[in-house]
Amino acid sequence: MTWATSAPAAGVSRAQLNEVIRAIHKCPIIDNHAHPLLRPEALAKYPLISITTEASGDAIHAAFTSLSHLRGVKQLAHVLDCAQTWEAVVAAIEQRRLEDYDDWISECLDGIETILVDDGLDAPDDAYTYDWHNSFTRSGCKRIVRIETVAGKIIQKHAADFKEGDNSEDVFDRAIDEFDAEIRGALEDPEVVGFKSVICYRTGLDIPAVVDLTVAKASFDEIVTDYAGPAELARIQHPGLNDLLVHRAAALISEMPGRERKPLQFHTGLGDNDLTLAKSSPAHLQEFIRTYPKVPIVLLHASYPFVLCDYVRKGAMSWKAAIELVRDILYKNSNKLYHLGLSFSEWEADYEGDAAMEEEATDLEIFTHVLRGKPTPDFIRVGWTDMTAMTRMRMIPFRKLITSLEEGKPVDIGITKACLGLLQHDWMSPGTNASGEYRLHPDFSSLKAGPIPGHFSMYGDFREKDGSTVPLCPRTQLTRAQEHGARQGLAFLVGFEIEFLLLHRSESGKFEPLASDGHSWSVSRFWSDQKIPKLLAEIVRALESMDILVEQVHAESAPGQFELVLPPLAPVQAVDTLLHAREVISAMATAAGFKFTLYPKPFPDACGTAAHAHISISSAGGDKKETYEPFYAGVLKHLRAIAAFAYSNPASYERLADGVWAGGRWVTWGTQNREAPLRKIEGSHWEFKCLDGLANPYLALASVLFAGTSGFTAKEKLVWQDCEVDPAILTENDRKELNVSEMLPASVEEALEALEKDEGLVGLIGSELVEKYSAVKQFELKFLESMQDEERRQFLIARY
Numbered sequence: 001m002t003w004a005t006s007a008p009a010a011g012v013s014r015a016q017l018n019e020v021i022r023a024i025h026k027c028p029i030i031d032n033h034a035h036p037l038l039r040p041e042a043l044a045k046y047p048l049i050s051i052t053t054e055a056s057g058d059a060i061h062a063a064f065t066s067l068s069h070l071r072g073v074k075q076l077a078h079v080l081d082c083a084q085t086w087e088a089v090v091a092a093i094e095q096r097r098l099e100d101y102d103d104w105i106s107e108c109l110d111g112i113e114t115i116l117v118d119d120g121l122d123a124p125d126d127a128y129t130y131d132w133h134n135s136f137t138r139s140g141c142k143r144i145v146r147i148e149t150v151a152g153k154i155i156q157k158h159a160a161d162f163k164e165g166d167n168s169e170d171v172f173d174r175a176i177d178e179f180d181a182e183i184r185g186a187l188e189d190p191e192v193v194g195f196k197s198v199i200c201y202r203t204g205l206d207i208p209a210v211v212d213l214t215v216a217k218a219s220f221d222e223i224v225t226d227y228a229g230p231a232e233l234a235r236i237q238h239p240g241l242n243d244l245l246v247h248r249a250a251a252l253i254s255e256m257p258g259r260e261r262k263p264l265q266f267h268t269g270l271g272d273n274d275l276t277l278a279k280s281s282p283a284h285l286q287e288f289i290r291t292y293p294k295v296p297i298v299l300l301h302a303s304y305p306f307v308l309c310d311y312v313r314k315g316a317m318s319w320k321a322a323i324e325l326v327r328d329i330l331y332k333n334s335n336k337l338y339h340l341g342l343s344f345s346e347w348e349a350d351y352e353g354d355a356a357m358e359e360e361a362t363d364l365e366i367f368t369h370v371l372r373g374k375p376t377p378d379f380i381r382v383g384w385t386d387m388t389a390m391t392r393m394r395m396i397p398f399r400k401l402i403t404s405l406e407e408g409k410p411v412d413i414g415i416t417k418a419c420l421g422l423l424q425h426d427w428m429s430p431g432t433n434a435s436g437e438y439r440l441h442p443d444f445s446s447l448k449a450g451p452i453p454g455h456f457s458m459y460g461d462f463r464e465k466d467g468s469t470v471p472l473c474p475r476t477q478l479t480r481a482q483e484h485g486a487r488q489g490l491a492f493l494v495g496f497e498i499e500f501l502l503l504h505r506s507e508s509g510k511f512e513p514l515a516s517d518g519h520s521w522s523v524s525r526f527w528s529d530q531k532i533p534k535l536l537a538e539i540v541r542a543l544e545s546m547d548i549l550v551e552q553v554h555a556e557s558a559p560g561q562f563e564l565v566l567p568p569l570a571p572v573q574a575v576d577t578l579l580h581a582r583e584v585i586s587a588m589a590t591a592a593g594f595k596f597t598l599y600p601k602p603f604p605d606a607c608g609t610a611a612h613a614h615i616s617i618s619s620a621g622g623d624k625k626e627t628y629e630p631f632y633a634g635v636l637k638h639l640r641a642i643a644a645f646a647y648s649n650p651a652s653y654e655r656l657a658d659g660v661w662a663g664g665r666w667v668t669w670g671t672q673n674r675e676a677p678l679r680k681i682e683g684s685h686w687e688f689k690c691l692d693g694l695a696n697p698y699l700a701l702a703s704v705l706f707a708g709t710s711g712f713t714a715k716e717k718l719v720w721q722d723c724e725v726d727p728a729i730l731t732e733n734d735r736k737e738l739n740v741s742e743m744l745p746a747s748v749e750e751a752l753e754a755l756e757k758d759e760g761l762v763g764l765i766g767s768e769l770v771e772k773y774s775a776v777k778q779f780e781l782k783f784l785e786s787m788q789d790e791e792r793r794q795f796l797i798a799r800y
Contacts, residue, residue, distance in 0.1 A: 016312075119143060416436070452587045610655070615687075635707050669723065670723040
């Protein structure tokens, strides 16, 4: 169900209502009621649950069923892409903090113009200073001075120095003079834009119009004479004294020359659990406010949220008035009240119009939408791709899945944790055992018909039972890489080429090449069998019916070898589409009597089979050199380590050679150079050529995006010069001039060693994943090396 696409009220068009939503999304925020963020080393001292509750002790557990908590979990789960459970949110936040605390802060504070920070809390060493937050906001942050904290420090100092025989009234006068001096200093300090009192949580808001000095002095005398150390003065909460502090601050603000007086904030309503509810109403402040008519007063927690679009729909206000109200509430009121002098300009963030007005579609809605008008399937496949790039899946009968969705039941599937440690024939690699279980969560956005009649398919992400992400999940790693780029302002489009080979199975059971009849690259007479052009046409039509729009098809160089070009998509969607298209082509080729394979080097004297990826930076400014050159410099810097994912099988290195259209063996790039591993095409559109069909494409592309984004953030220089010829024919002097000095690994062992030594890439993709992947690959290598060459070739062709 959508919340903002229902019919607007008469006189309000959908476009006008959308303008209100757009204004909300693009209006910068001045946060005038905030506290400093905790330093990483102090995070463990404070329970995360306190973000949605002021409760403590046993009462804190009741927060888990409160509206604020449930809404917080839903919103955070959406941002973190995790299950909508508190345990999953906590685990995901902890992971984000460990990965890059600053990145997580930046994402949370995105869209905030400035923060007015009340830094007068207990344990100030646990938190950052107010101006530390400047790197996360568009304008510099300012201070709000909490008057009770100022007074507490002064009184504590005098209490510590107080000796028997001292005149407490003289000490009182000195303390108040010092307090006045501190407030005057804050009034003159341009970094201070206001003051705050928490008297609501101390003696209450029923502040008398005239302070009883006798009571105030008696309270002060009690403090200094009974003082027994810092722990004894937790806070100022004494009759008369709290009232005096508020009056002194208001009087000094009133005396400010000119009209730009700094506001005084008051906490009101609910808050700390030791306040007196009867004295927390802001109505008690009426007399105090009348006493100081020149002092701007701000009441905190005194109003309630409302739904602006509902008011517009009901005709309570016009859509233009609603837009102005948004800008006043979020920005202009604070800018004026706190005399910030900022110029309003909308946030330069992407806005998707009507899409922003809609709730995220439910799995059931996606499922029924995709199936609309199509025959009811027998099975729904949920797939994953393991460390050896084997696509595995579970099938759920249609009736079981639709019933679960309609009844609101979970549809995730339990899969043994051994699934990410298996070889192609199900041997378990060292460190893998049959204990433990992941939950495979289907991603309904990847749902497509096929690959065979009666089946629909989608891909899933592994999660722990508590909903937290699994670092070993390849698809999750690509999602992380995509999001990591997004946090740096980068968005990507990726389009894959599917190079594949069609073979015959001989009477002996071996896979053999098709008759050539002059088959060559891009020739028009590519068919030796009339079934082939018919098959290719049927493949394109089938993929089109699944919303996979093929861009080109042509014959490749080796006998029976073809290339099919997929459209550019966002990274995770691109890999999902690649895997599904391969499954469709394989199934249709089998039905036509052929064997489909991605084997990298099927024939010693013919061109190999790759899986080139076309990558472009689609975000604003992506085609500027200062954006894409550091990105691809990062890829080249880590390319030897990336090879562990991209050239992941001994068969990959049979294809890796110079001068045979395979991207070459040298770490370099070149404009329209097909003998370089990175081919620059135009702007940020580059082709990543050192990738084949035996790679896990989630991991390979994740490593490329992580490496590239790290280059972008570090502003890496593209020290490799544009190589316009085959790098293999360069002289030694040529290589020095072009900075072509490294070669790609020559084996899986060398690639894994390069990966394990690349601390930068390992830090991004995670040591747990690298260790597991390396263990599986080393075990796979031993197994494959135990075979004879032809036996190994047949084994791999049968599976890829």
